[in-house]
Amino acid sequence: xxxxxxxxxxxxxxxxxxxxxxxxxxxxxxxPECYSAQMAPPIIVESAKANTLxxxxxxxxxxxxxxxxxxxxxxxxxxxxRLPFLNIGIYAIxxxxxxxxxxxxxxxxxxxxxxxxxxxxxxLVWLFVGLCYVLGFRAxxxxx
Numbered sequence: 001x002x003x004x005x006x007x008x009x010x011x012x013x014x015x016x017x018x019x020x021x022x023x024x025x026x027x028x029x030x031x032p033e034c035y036s037a038q039m040a041p042p043i044i045v046e047s048a049k050a051n052t053l054x055x056x057x058x059x060x061x062x063x064x065x066x067x068x069x070x071x072x073x074x075x076x077x078x079x080x081x082r083l084p085f086l087n088i089g090i091y092a093i094x095x096x097x098x099x100x101x102x103x104x105x106x107x108x109x110x111x112x113x114x115x116x117x118x119x120x121x122x123x124l125v126w127l128f129v130g131l132c133y134v135l136g137f138r139a140x141x142x143x144x
Contacts, residue, residue, distance in 0.1 A: 006139025010077035013132035016125070017070035021063040028056045039119070069093055076137045087141075094133035101127020 027034040032048040035055060040048075047054035075083040076090050083089065104123030108115040 001135060001139040003140050003142065006136040006141075007077050009132040009136030010073045010140065011079075013129050013136065014070040014073035014077070016129050016132075017066050017073060021066035021070065024059050024063045024066065028059055039122075073133060073136075076133070076140060078140065090133055090137045094130045094137075097126045097130030097133060099130075101125070101130055 023038065027038060027040070027048070032045050035045045035048045040055075044055050044058060047058075048056075071080060072083055072086065072089050072093055074080040075086055101123045104115055104119050105127065108120050
């Protein structure tokens with residue numbers, strides 16, 4: 001794989017990470033139905049209904065994490081300055097995303113009637129994102 005393809009994969013991963021951060025933040029403004037639609041834990045949905053701080057504060061923290069993931073992808077693509085622990089960070093992010101993607105997939109293969117299609121699709125997206133991180137970074141890193 002060439003560096004140009006690796007660059008594109010990292011930009012795709014960053015775009016998905018930033019879009020996920022924005023989607024999560026939208027729940028603060030759209031309310032409990034948005035949290036439910038995005039499969040938030042019941043305690044978060046209840047917090048949104050009760051207007052307590054758990055839902056919005058948790059959402060900001062989770063969105064910040066996705067923002068950091070996006071920044072690491074852009075740093076790996078050399079669109080941002082090199083972030084601390086870039087090598088281990090990219091591979092750690094890729095590993096978590098790949099595991100996040102494989103868990104619903106393996107569960108669906110064993111118990112197809114127990115896995116909602118939305119959960120499966122989200123899992124496959126994160127599997128793709130994890131592969132974008134690892135393959136993209138390896139392609140770009142060979143040119144360093």
